[in-house]
Amino acid sequence: MSIIRSLTLLLIAITMTVFPAVHAQDNDPGQTLLGNLADARPAQIEDAINAIATSGDVRARSWLDAYGNNRLSQVKDTGRIVVVLNNRGLDWTISDALTGEDLGEISRRELDRIPVNNLIRGQLDGIKAMLDLDAEDRDIRLASAESMMGKVEAPIVAPLEERLELEEDPKVRERIEAALAIYRVGEGDIEAVDVLAGSLHSRARAALNNAADSDDPELATKAKAALETIEQKLKLNKAAETLYFGLSLGSVLVLAAIGLAITFGVMGVINMAHGELIMLGAYTTWGMQQMLPDQPGLALILSIPAGFMVAATAGIIIERSVIQFLKGRPLETLLATFGISLILQQLVRTVISPQNRTVVTPEWMSGSIVVNDALSLTLNRMYVLGFALVVFAALMLIMRRTRLGLEVRAVTQNRNMARSMGIRATRVDIMTFALGSGVAGLAGVALSQLTNVGPNLGQNYIIDSFMVVVFGGVGNLWGTLIAGLSLGTINQLLEPWAGAVLAKIIVLVFIILFIQKRPRGLFPQKGRAAEG
């Protein structure tokens, strides 16, 4: 008994060791397959790929992946086909494509890349999707059926139909049917139009559009009718989408402006360096990600308190060193803080780099929530929208419910009276300015996910920030929120027909006219405070 068992074990061990050795030999079929791919002229590439895909070799999938990712190369001297594992820098790490043996580093001069392009990549995606349709995981099958839309060609129709018979999940079925219908509409099949009639998918629409132009009058009318119902549905989705775009742009404006609403709106300090405080917050995010290179998500979350602290500290320094000496002299404050903004910009340029820095978007923030085929809400903007609302709520809470908020309001309404009541006005000034600056830092953390992190980041937002605060009514946080969101929405409503440049101008003209009519903005402060 035990002898037999040990014999089997030995046998297994032998086959295990012998098997990879077979691959290393010249008669490995993989050598021919990859060799053909490497030597293929453009017209032969498709055959070479198909040969690999249908070879049944267990390594086929990994070869196709490496090829599609531009990682398959040939060593110039030996002709050995290798997979490039790391293609950064001057020397690249490679491994043998056939045996997977680690070959260490090699100068990139020694390598000849096996070229791939978008067309080939498209074909590869089709093949990979076909392989993935057999996957156990329902999500993988759905994704692969999704990528089949518009990519179905004659040779895979029959296998796809077979596959459809076996498929049980209704969503995957629906996708495969739609993918087949797109192909059939393209071939002139009138029945298939019905399958696509309700679909909002852009490839389905593309197929119907083509059919509507076809020579067959019956097909053309039917396709046109189907398109009309689709257009109706699209309009509704389009409106929802524009509203979302508007709110998201608005939330960016609110974030950028809300710190200013405190320093300018409540304290009355014209701080031209506000944009640079935003920039500092964004650079903090970058710094955090440099410190935690493997965890961009964690770094981003840690940047929220860190960005606040960095910008708040910078704010305190600015307040103590410059602004406190210029109290009640707005013009000089404006010039001095403008100078500070230039100094901060050049400081970043000299110390860090004039180049933009890469801030990575964590996995859970990229992509979008798909509502339906025509409407998807981008995730990173969703987070920023939520973040803006949270920051706003927290600020409201601080101003309304804490002692600091009470003191701030007291000092701004009547400084002398507040001081005689025992409030240390200077300390309140510092705290308020630090709070406003810190919030600017938070805006920077959020903006690092949407725009470039570079020395000019702040400049792009300073004008918008002032616009929002003035439009909303100086000294009113609610005004800032409403103003930011409505300006964002107006801008996005105008953009499709006026273009981005004109939309900005129209919004600016609108604000100027509005301020003429109501100089104190949307929500003017009432009572005695308004006189000061």
Added chain:
Amino acid sequence: MTIRKYVKLGLSALALSISLSAVAEEDPIKVGILHSLSGTMAISETVLKDTVEMLIEKQNAEGGVLGRKMEAVVVDPASDWPLFAEKARELLAQEEVDVIFGNWTSVSRKSVLPVVEELNGLLFYPVQYEGEESSENVFYTGAAPNQQAIPAVNYLMNEIGVERWVLAGTDYVYPRTTNKILETYLMDQGVAKEDIMINYTPFGHSDWQNIVSDIKDFGSAGKKTAVVSTINGDANVPFYRELGNQGISASDIPVVAFSVGEQELSGIDTGPLVGHLAAWNYFMSVDSDANYDFIDEWIEHTGDDEAVTNDPMEAHYIGFNMYVEAVKKAGTTDVDAVKDAIIGVSVPNLTGGYAAMMPNHHITKPVLIGEIQDNGQFSVVWETPSTVAGDAWSDFLPGSRDMIADWRKPLFCGTFNTKTGKCGASAGEMAAEDAE
């Protein structure tokens, strides 16, 4: 007493040796570098200053030119267009430089033009531009539209089968002129007006939601669609990010960019960009020994292992070597002699071929189409079979069609109208007129 004597002796010896060395070493050839080192353009222009300095160092290590050393005179025009003109005047009138390498934006070049023509200087301009210009004193080593935009569109039309076009650009002179040329060209090729969508955005535009959504809509009309992007610098990052977020991949709607190079990509998370295209005359990933040597030198010069090279750097490399060759050929640094000598000079480029200076002061270049890879580099997917000569006056703009530039005698004119047989105003005069 004796100590003082020794000191005196020593001092006079020192003075003597200084004057001696000055005599032994002839005046150096002064090379003016007019690139912004601060302000918004510093991001792109700083590396060009470093490139010229590196080339000068290398030339000096090889013994200089005509037995004379070269010397860099660096000024900082601070991304401020009128300041470019002042700094150019300073270089030519006070520093008396023999040649200037400089400028990035077209508006800065237009600001410098009248000065360079008035003081008869030499300017090498290394960036791709909109064309419609040829000055006696300027050498355009970057691409004209027919060396970048037109071949890229041909590639998309013939190789990818694109039938519907989005021309997206930043709102200033280069994208507007390029798009005008492309629109005419596409319509000449039989593309219907409703298959072309043109869109302009302000500098540094960051909210692309609506535009990307429009492009997506435009692309679902059933014909293969591509975006031809003249979007400048920074604004590209949020643009590509939005494309990725809205689920548009390069195999659905490819974007071919004329202003995105290795330098720009080094500040971007390249994940969502893979497969999108760029058209240039040089890529860092080009497989040639000259290129690998250049990259190694650059990395050594900057001391940064991750330093990247790009197209305008290659243009300076070509321009610098052409200048050196022309000075050798003329045997002098005299501006007029060099201007004559440089036409027809041919030097190796970094892509394994040669670049020649044409009579219209533009050069011959290969056109490469590259796809963005995950390591921030481009992989070349297509190139023109031979080099293309730069065309100063586009064949696809009314009014410009009949113009040619030829700086050889007897024609010696940058704005010669072949229909009327007359020579128009010089480029500098036109730039000065526009400015007024």
